Amino acid sequence: MGCPDGPVRIACGGCADPRTRGRARWSVYHRPGVLRVPDDRLVETCPGGPDRPGLACPPFRRGTAGRARGDLPRDRPAASGRGVARAGNQRAGGARRDAAGKGNGREGGTSERDPPAAARGGRLARAGRAGTAPPSPGVVPRDRSWPSGDLRGTRGSAAGHLRWLGMTALALQAAGVEHAFGETVALRNVSLDVPRGTVAALLGPNGAGKSTLVDCFCTVLRPDAGHLEIGGVDLMRRPQQARRRIGVVFQEPTLDTRLSVRANLAVHCAAWGVPRAARQAAIAEALEVAGLAHRADAPAASLSTGMRRRLEIARALLHGPEVLILDEPTTGLDAASRLALWDHVTGLAARRDLTVLCTTHYTHEVEAADRVHVIAEGRIVAEGSPDELRARFGHGVLRLRPRDLAARRAVEAAHPDASWSDGMATIRPSPPDTVDALFHRWADAARDISIERASLESAVLALTEKGT
Numbered sequence: 001m002g003c004p005d006g007p008v009r010i011a012c013g014g015c016a017d018p019r020t021r022g023r024a025r026w027s028v029y030h031r032p033g034v035l036r037v038p039d040d041r042l043v044e045t046c047p048g049g050p051d052r053p054g055l056a057c058p059p060f061r062r063g064t065a066g067r068a069r070g071d072l073p074r075d076r077p078a079a080s081g082r083g084v085a086r087a088g089n090q091r092a093g094g095a096r097r098d099a100a101g102k103g104n105g106r107e108g109g110t111s112e113r114d115p116p117a118a119a120r121g122g123r124l125a126r127a128g129r130a131g132t133a134p135p136s137p138g139v140v141p142r143d144r145s146w147p148s149g150d151l152r153g154t155r156g157s158a159a160g161h162l163r164w165l166g167m168t169a170l171a172l173q174a175a176g177v178e179h180a181f182g183e184t185v186a187l188r189n190v191s192l193d194v195p196r197g198t199v200a201a202l203l204g205p206n207g208a209g210k211s212t213l214v215d216c217f218c219t220v221l222r223p224d225a226g227h228l229e230i231g232g233v234d235l236m237r238r239p240q241q242a243r244r245r246i247g248v249v250f251q252e253p254t255l256d257t258r259l260s261v262r263a264n265l266a267v268h269c270a271a272w273g274v275p276r277a278a279r280q281a282a283i284a285e286a287l288e289v290a291g292l293a294h295r296a297d298a299p300a301a302s303l304s305t306g307m308r309r310r311l312e313i314a315r316a317l318l319h320g321p322e323v324l325i326l327d328e329p330t331t332g333l334d335a336a337s338r339l340a341l342w343d344h345v346t347g348l349a350a351r352r353d354l355t356v357l358c359t360t361h362y363t364h365e366v367e368a369a370d371r372v373h374v375i376a377e378g379r380i381v382a383e384g385s386p387d388e389l390r391a392r393f394g395h396g397v398l399r400l401r402p403r404d405l406a407a408r409r410a411v412e413a414a415h416p417d418a419s420w421s422d423g424m425a426t427i428r429p430s431p432p433d434t435v436d437a438l439f440h441r442w443a444d445a446a447r448d449i450s451i452e453r454a455s456l457e458s459a460v461l462a463l464t465e466k467g468t
């Protein structure tokens with residue numbers, strides 16, 4: 001792999017060290033002179049040293065990583081395929097570490113095997129903000145086992161890598177967040193974790209507190225209590241740094257409809273400090289992402305609602321955030337467009353290695369999410385994968401048409417809450433009864449009897465009571 005002109009992923013695919021051969025596989029993004037690490041992280045070379053001695057990249061420079069401002073969006077080879085080889089100096093792969101100074105006490109340990117690493121001050125070198133001191137020795141993460149697998153693609157192994165590196169595996173974290181607007185309590189002790197590289201849905205009815213939580217994550221609102229982190233960065237203490245890690249699409253459209261599609265993107269580039277030289281390429285990529293290259297010079301006002309949402313999403317990604325936060329992006333879209341937009345978002349997340357938090361009040365939309373956090377009246381009332389929620393909180397219903405009048409009276413007496421239509425009762429079992437138990441109980445008394453299995457909608461209705 002050569003050193004490209006643009007940002008590129010450099011992966012260490014294993015090395016000569018017999019302890020680690022074929023197992024270390026880390027990624028960094030960089031361009032000449034700038035090691036592209038989107039957060040202030042330590043950078044570590046593979047303990048066995050550069051696995052590709054001929055790697056033609058500029059030398060690692062301590063203190064240049066984490067320069068998110070002015071950096072190009074991370075290149076994802078699958079998405080853009082950039083990466084033109086260029087001659088230069090040698091360099092190998094690296095990996096990110098916690099900016100909070102959690103070293104693993106291993107610096108200097110490879111000086112014999114890895115002279116370049118030793119020359120930089122050891123196997124670990126801090127690549128946070130310029131001038132940051134090297135990690136203090138002796139702070140050792142508990143899990144010292146060597147991670148296996150590829151950082152990308154397999155979520156389990158990614159978490160292992162990050163744990164080993166001392167980094168948080170969480171892209172978003174809220175703990176005990178509270179917020180009130182005067183007398184109206186919008187968030188009550190909200191805690192929520194979103195692991196890196198996953199798609200999370202925040203599902204709840206109108207007024208549940210979804211936008212308030214999004215506003216807290218975006219630093220638009222300061223919560224009354226609690227703790228919020230984005231990629232390990234404390235939102236309250238370092239809001240600017242946290243903001244650079246997120247791209248946001250707010251519930252209310254924020255496009256300037258009088259400007260062209262391209263101009264809307266250009267304004268965002270300027271606001272986010274995307275370097276002038278990189279803007280044209282970034283805008284072209286965003287137009288591609290939004291599927292709007294053919295409408296680039298049309299006024300945004302001429303776009304359909306779905307196109308505008310896609311444009312807002314592409315715009316939110318211009319500065320290369322790690323996390324995409326979408327507040328009800330499907331509002332105003334018809335059913336087909338809603339599903340298409342979710343496909344678009346999940347596809348983007350996979351191709352760009354993004355973490356996504358998306359709010360919605362449509363139950364069927366969250367099937368695409370890895371994890372669903374159900375919020376009602378300002379509280380997280382349940383969380384899990386769609387299947388887990390269905391299994392835990394969903395309930396089936398029994399439909400039965402009694403065989404005769406005596407059977408109908410018996411059903412009415414046993415299930416006063418049953419709803420009746422056209423001689424057919426719909427019975428929702430109350431715990432500990434299950435729908436299967438009810439089926440067996442009434443099978444002999446019924447002319448027609450059937451079970452409707454648990455749906456996610458029924459689970460959410462049960463959780464939020466007033467429904468979505």
Ligand SMILES: Nc1ncnc2c1ncn2[C@@H]1O[C@H](COP(=O)(O)OP(=O)(O)OP(=O)(O)O)[C@@H](O)[C@H]1O
Nearest residue numbers: 181184186204205206207208209210211212213361
């Ligand atoms: N600026 C505000 N001033 C006063 N109350 C507010 C404000 N913003 C939100 N609220 C109240 O906070 C509660 C949560 O509102 P929020 O907008 O977060 O809900 P939501 O889940 O996003 O609802 P929706 O699905 O309708 O967008 C509601 O009771 C709302 O009326």
Ligand SMILES: [Mg+2]
Nearest residue numbers: 210211251328
């Ligand atoms: Mg809202």
